[in-house]
Amino acid sequence: MSQSLQTTETNEDFDVIIIGAGLGGLGAACQLGLSDKNVLLLEKHNVPGGFATSFVRGRFEFEGALHMLSDIGTPEDPGALYRFFKRIGLVPDLLKFKHIPEYYRSIFYDGYDTVIPYGVEEYFNKLLELFPSEEDGINNFREICEAIYNGIQYIGSRRGKVSQKDIIKDHPWIARVVGLTLQDIFDKCFNNKRLISVISQPWGFLGLPPSRCSAYSFLGMTMSYLDKGGAFPEGRSHALTSGMVKCFQKMGGTVKFNALVSKILLKNDKIYGVELLDGKRFHSKAIISNVNPICTIMQLLPDGTIPEGYKKKIYAPEIGPSGFSVYMGLNASPQELGLKEHETFINKDDDLDAAYDSFRKIRDPRYIVAACYNNIDPTISPQGTSQLVLTTLQMGDEWQIIAPDQYHKIKDNYADKMIQMVENTILPDIRQYIEVAEVASPLTYYRYSKNYNGAIYGYHQDVYNSPMMRLKSKTPIKGLYLAGAWTNFGGGFSTSILGGRVAAGLYLSDNKEGEI
Template identity: 25%
Template structure:
């Protein structure tokens, strides 16, 4: 069979493209290298509990907000979304001080102005920028850190408004204001958790794909894109299967995607060198905690805890300097949470010694390092949850190596290709490729995160719409 569309990778971007194209009446197949679809959205099950990997909260789901219309189109608003505390959806602790980030642009500014009265006007300018996000051509070349330090008088406020951005890579030298602003704005509009696992999103999209006649194939790892007369005609997999198609969409990292075409005459040397030279953002270390029953009241916000005011640089320093805490919404309606995730950035240099290993076969030294990192994360988290160590029933950990092996992302990068304000046209990629019927989607193109990948998927679909 020759499919109208072959989609490689079943992350959010691939599934959105698959759903929309299948509902247009096109024959669609989605190829996934793992035994289960979902990419960074998939959850895993241990001891009768589901644990999320990449999804913790999402912003902008109310009517008129940034993700509402897209999620309504995708049928995702019907899922059990739980609104976080409008008075402080994020609680930022730096040293001994804690600051709430409140929902709504005006309330966000007014709440922080109570702590930083000399910066009230600057906060109003800041939220005005978030509310009316400048187009990419205006702010992709603006350095986010320079913008913040020039805007705010109090250096601590720079760290406070940046602290919840652990969901992106804060890099003083290169992070564009475009990336920073888009990564924060929708959460200020409104913030939500799923009452359940990220698999709810995955399964909803898959159900719609299959209802429209689309096919999901797992354990289908692509290792070659076959080119003929200047077009891709088939994707070949490790299992020996070949999938022929008219259009191809890759939701896989661009560096890996183009490695499947080593002899292509359409990918010139300069293009290959450009893609190969792109740097990737750091990965994350995650500690998933199972909490003893009836010991930790559910907290309806995220907690970000930093040892000191070094939010932009702590990943470069020794030890665990910052951690994010996210609690699972109790599905039984009770007041206590049973699951808490702790996340902290982890440079690839901390994993490099085991780069040639696979999951479950990394050795004792690796396990010792993970145990120490987990202990350090828990100790830092105890600044806001005293006695957390004694509340833990069991714990599970993952590193950038885990992400690399499950998602095929170079160095286990959490946010894809690193965007650079000094060369935005080089680091922000188009869905189009030099191959006329091969398109890209996913977090490495322009924006990452649930909102960014959703926007990018619709951008990919619009590009395909104009394809002859």
């Protein structure tokens, strides 16, 4: 982070300053908006949202990140996130949601092609219909999934005040699953490779294949989608994040854009404010940082203020993947193209570990998702056109070592291979319809978000970094809290917002107890 040249005291004092208006920062801001605290939200860009944004190319406005949002449900059967949005005044007046008709389509190079529905009953019936010889294993798997989901709902209902004794007595699967990978659960139920692939399709939402992914995270996510469905905000994620900003302001919060924080200020080891790149200073006794923890701790804080043990905690977890996306505006409607589903996972085969290995090599993608947003919202692109976005994951460090003069060639070549996967499966003549295309690599995501390695979910979401074990919001510096994908419940829209709310809640309780 560059040093500012001249400092200017603004004499503006706040109870809390939030650095970053990504989903973690916005979750914290809106939670604090419900209290009587005087809060300042600072964002380096001129728009809120971080990854949760959109951009325009030609006559298309592309969704930057969101494929499907969990935890929304319906107004009659709302998820926890919808209930929060209602409390802050975002729904139903400022924002509406579209419901995604099906969970996903799954297609393989050998021609296998199936569509998986939402709904717990519908999902397990579909698995039984596709794999009748695996009936016992599927029923066993369902019991485990339901037991884990009941446990997660119990924990959610207790607002963090959970008794380990009750968990072990009433929800033993929660205690058991914490140390298990998704593959460990599959091994207890079945070993049909195609069945495992079909169930695991959304593993890219967590960034790790079954052999490494936390069973708790994957099964919790799956059951939440099955139970409440997937949603998409009308107006894309930009409407969601700018709506959250409006709610925060209505509740009395202050927002400043184009405000890059370059320093967190400490006096006698206590937080007393922040300094911006242009030298302006704002004061507060508490800070919630939505900036990734490595940057918050190692760059924003003064040297020598953080215990070595905590630095190890920050550096020890493995950093998760970044994304690689090809955003395409096609000059034909989804009907003309035969694209009926929103989310199609395209796989070369059932070797999910090989697919994960391909994230480390910039050669051949093996697993991508093609999202046709018109199937959720027909108005998302001009009439007679379609918005198709191809996404896979790539490890950011592999892209940092590319020579600058090779970058564009390598990026275009990789995008071309992803388009070939579409040609080989769902749309053989896709190239003749491409009107505009924009490609984002891990370097693009890094440049935009400043997340370490361009990581889109923060640290890896493996068993050592599942929601129970992940870095928490509280830091050793009194008054400094962390929020966002790297902490609490991990990456993703609803989890990052929830993590921000947790950080705000911790501040409020420390403040009530007189600690800050």
